[in-house]
Amino acid sequence: METHAPFTLGPDHVAFRDMVRGLARSRFMDSMLERSQSEKFPMSEFGELAEAGLLGLCINEENGGQGADELILGIAVEELAYADPSMAYLVFGANGANGLLAAQGSQELKETWLARCIAGEVVTCLALTEPGAGSDAANLSTRAERVEGGWLLTGEKTSITQAVHADIAIVVAQTAPGTGTKGIGSFVVRMDDEGVQAHPIKDPGFKPLGRGSIVMDKVFVPDSHVLGEIGKGFSLVMREFDLTRTLIALMNIGTAQRAIDMAIEYSKQRETFGRPIASNQGVSFVIAEHSTFTSAVRVLGYHALGLRIAGQPHTAEAAMLKWWGPQVAFNAIKDCIVLHGQVGWSDELPLQAMLRDVSGCMIGDGTPQIQKLVIGRELIGNVVMGR
Ligand SMILES: Cc1cc2nc3c(=O)[nH]c(=O)nc-3n(C[C@H](O)[C@H](O)[C@H](O)COP(=O)(O)OP(=O)(O)OC[C@H]3O[C@@H](n4cnc5c(N)ncnc54)[C@H](O)[C@@H]3O)c2cc1C
Numbered sequence: 093m094e095t096h097a098p099f100t101l102g103p104d105h106v107a108f109r110d111m112v113r114g115l116a117r118s119r120f121m122d123s124m125l126e127r128s129q130s131e132k133f134p135m136s137e138f139g140e141l142a143e144a145g146l147l148g149l150c151i152n153e154e155n156g157g158q159g160a161d162e163l164i165l166g167i168a169v170e171e172l173a174y175a176d177p178s179m180a181y182l183v184f185g186a187n188g189a190n191g192l193l194a195a196q197g198s199q200e201l202k203e204t205w206l207a208r209c210i211a212g213e214v215v216t217c218l219a220l221t222e223p224g225a226g227s228d229a230a231n232l233s234t235r236a237e238r239v240e241g242g243w244l245l246t247g248e249k250t251s252i253t254q255a256v257h258a259d260i261a262i263v264v265a266q267t268a269p270g271t272g273t274k275g276i277g278s279f280v281v282r283m284d285d286e287g288v289q290a291h292p293i294k295d296p297g298f299k300p301l302g303r304g305s306i307v308m309d310k311v312f313v314p315d316s317h318v319l320g321e322i323g324k325g326f327s328l329v330m331r332e333f334d335l336t337r338t339l340i341a342l343m344n345i346g347t348a349q350r351a352i353d354m355a356i357e358y359s360k361q362r363e364t365f366g367r368p369i370a371s372n373q374g375v376s377f378v379i380a381e382h383s384t385f386t387s388a389v390r391v392l393g394y395h396a397l398g399l400r401i402a403g404q405p406h407t408a409e410a411a412m413l414k415w416w417g418p419q420v421a422f423n424a425i426k427d428c429i430v431l432h433g434q435v436g437w438s439d440e441l442p443l444q445a446m447l448r449d450v451s452g453c454m455i456g457d458g459t460p461q462i463q464k465l466v467i468g469r470e471l472i473g474n475v476v477m478g479r
Contacts, residue, residue, distance in 0.1 A: 341417025
């Protein structure tokens with residue numbers, strides 16, 4: 093039996109990490125700063141990620157994926173985020189949407205879209221949030237009305253990553269107002285439908301991916317483009333949060349790790365008062381402390397993924413990671429900017445762009461307050477949510 097020391101990566105995962113690290117640092121690291129200032133969607137980089145097999149990692153081989161475990165996905169986003177958070181987000185978003193299509197899509201839906209999604213030819217987005225429903229995500233106004241052969245979708249989604257570049261959107265909508273989550277379904281909407289309009293939102297980070305709103309006016313969605321069962325659309329998306337919240341934390345500490353590595357290098361070569369700034373404990377302790385925090389997030393992230401692979405509950409761990417990981421990463425990058433002095437603050441280095449990307453991740457997929465409510469509910473019970 094193949095064994096490896098507990099709480100360490102086995103040889104397959106190490107080999108995969110080294111492969112992604114090589115790709116990320118050779119192809120995306122030097123160009124990250126320029127890309128971070130541009131609103132052009134990185135279609136050719138998306139193709140490179142597809143070519144490396146990174147867009148369908150956990151999808152089974154019959155459906156065109158790699159059949160890997162979720163730890164592989166965690167390692168991929170962490171390594172990519174070291175080089176460029178937007179590259180990590182591309183892989184994070186594509187695996188989420190493609191995974192839903194593979195697991196819940198009809199044969200026709202898979203034949204039409206899935207292979208092209210995994211090949212990096214089709215851009216997807218996930219549309220849950222609405223102007224009046226963010227944290228209170230089940231309180232949806234977007235309506236799906238039954239018609240012959242399908243559904244008519246009307247309403248507005250907002251804050252949707254890649255909305256303005258997407259070819260298809262997974263839209264979560266209410267089929268039976270007043271029935272709560274029991275009436276919610278998930279629908280695959282073509283973004284080129286004449287009833288769909290996407291509007292960009294001006295953002296400080298993740299500029300190449302963009303965020304936007306999607307307005308739908310009686311958009312016809314055939315039955316073949318419904319994901320899973322009506323009534324299960326909300327839990328379908330919610331279940332994925334345990335994975336995506338964990339991935340966001342790993343992604344963010346991947347980015348923080350680069351800031352820490354940059355600070356280590358800089359502090360060895362920058363001299364003040366006749367000696368390297370690293371020789372001051374006021375500098376080295378900052379690096380020591382942030383390395384401690386990022387290492388702890390990484391271990392908790394791998395643990396949450398381990399629980400997921402083992403089929404064990406990990407909702408509380410994922411919520412812990414989601415509130416803490418982005419905060420740990422943000423604080424680390426912020427302090428590494430200060431360790432770089434005036435050059436750290438400038439746009440000549442990527443540190444500010446990294447900070448802006450990580451700050452968006454504090455909110456996307458649920459705010460810290462909502463995560464603490466989730467942890468409280470898991471540990472104490474529904475009384476935490478006021479019911
Ligand atoms: C970078 C980024 C990318 C995103 N990408 C997507 C995407 O692709 N698809 C998508 O559907 N959505 C996306 N979102 C939206 C995101 O999921 C929501 O913004 C988030 O869930 C919060 O909702 P809200 O903005 O409406 O804030 P609100 O729900 O209005 O909350 C406002 C504030 O009140 C606090 N609050 C609310 N309720 C409580 C409570 N009961 N107790 C304590 N505090 C509370 C919140 O924590 C927050 O600080 C993205 C957001 C960002 C920033």
